[in-house]
Amino acid sequence: MKDIFTGKLVRLSAFDPEEMSKAFPRWNRNSEYFRLLNSSARPMQSSKAASKWMEEEVSAMSLESYYFSIRALEDNKLIGEIGLDVANWPGREAFVGLGIGETEYWSKGYGTDVMNVLLRFAFTEINLRRVSLGVFEYNPRAIRSYEKAGFRHEGRLRRLLNREGRRWDNLFMGILREEWLELNVPVAAEAAVGT
Amino acid sequence: MKDLFRGELVRFTLEEPEVRAKAEAYWQRDTEFNRLADSEPSQLSSEKKIKEWFEKQSENGFEPQRYSFSVRTLEEDKHIGFLGVWVDLIHSEAWVGLGIGEREFWSKGYGSDMMKLCQQYVFAELGLQRLSLGLFEYNPRALRSYEKCGFRLEGRSRKEILREGKRYDSLWMGILREEWLQMQNGENP
């Protein structure tokens, strides 16, 4: 069984509250980043406040929530974070939330690569049947990235968001286990094919 | 859609901690019952302690990893035992442990009825892939009952239990989702 945490450009690594509580405020100073991820206007959070929430959530290691930091393979730099929230276990469905805080890594395929790695974890390690996500209409870069990773459009909440004087839709996308398996051969099978 | 909690002889219920504690405190006096149900040494706990244990369990509200039922007879609504299900969410597998504390209900099909209800709950409601259980070599009654329900013997941990100076194997049984579905199709032409 090969390494499921490593992709082509990035790897998933431990979510370290101390490191993240410093990175989060820095990333969120960029209001564009903030607005791509958050529907509400929220005041900036201090390192200390962010750290406390993270410590409790992350160290709980619950079966419902999985947090990862994203590191570039090239120089091991922390570039963002990704998390999976199991909405309901009997349904085996989870929501994924991804944020690449370091803007120089936008539009270079990093988002799609991270999503592929995360979906492999979702479908072959915690054995979910579906992964969902929400994305704002004004984030075409992310929408394109998720389409590339295999997500399909499933609907939209019309005119949900209110920014810069106009209304925007909130899009829902989803990918099923069968669909992902078709696009991606599991790592074990790849190894077998090699021999 | 049928009532998932109603079988042919019994029904699953949710009882208050006091009711459960009172029943368990009485059943634990029967050491044969204890030894069939558990590998741990028989012991006697106070009703207070047992009640606190049940209260602690339901403290966190609904947890998808655990389902705990009390069992009552349909005929007289008598509280005769319990059935617990532990779910491994990641691997989609459940463990079942049951016990009939009232002796006069042994060997009369009540155990099988409880187990069939459990299988239905695990496969049709929780949508899981496998149901497992363990029992002891000195419990042939349970072994027969579970085999009738479609469980297969998957192995024996040799001489794992020491009781009355003699050693007995632990038995492991399991039924897969596809096997249970096949049984359902066979039974409902």
Added chain:
Amino acid sequence: MFDIQTQLFEGQDIRFGPIDHEKDPEIESKWTHDSEFMRMMDTAPARPMSAAMIKKQYEKLEKQIEESKNLYHFMIRAQADDRLIGIAEVQRIEWANGNGFLRLGIGAAEDRGKGYGIQALQMLLRFAFAELNLFRVSAAVPEYNEAAIALVKKFDFVQEVCRRKSLERDGRRWDFYFFGLLNDEWRARA
């Protein structure tokens, strides 16, 4: 052969030691990022953990050891430089029945294939049988862990149980084996 002068914790290339709360978290944190190792070691999902989290886990573990009294945990350290190379455990001990489960893992890929596993299992079995006086021990091994299956078979463990399609990983279901070894059997081959 089984006199009290026999060293329980000192092996040829490795030794059993306690947790080093300062140095070990960083190393175990690395192991948790190796999904291949984690999938061999545990049926729980592989999840990368920070050194800080590992440190917290050590505290929980030591508390559990003290309170439950049915768990023994050893760190496997290299004799040469004392570095952490793996873990060895006797767990789920039932004293009245005299049984327990064994758990063993060599964390870094470069430390495997060097015979450390064999040395460690040898020491762990001696501890379980000659010091804890257990009647028998079990080892739970997933079907896909060929190295572990080979290791326990080397020590004449008997495959006692096959829990069919009990685990799901990598898009398919796998069997889960339980192996068992009795104290008498171990004594006979020693």
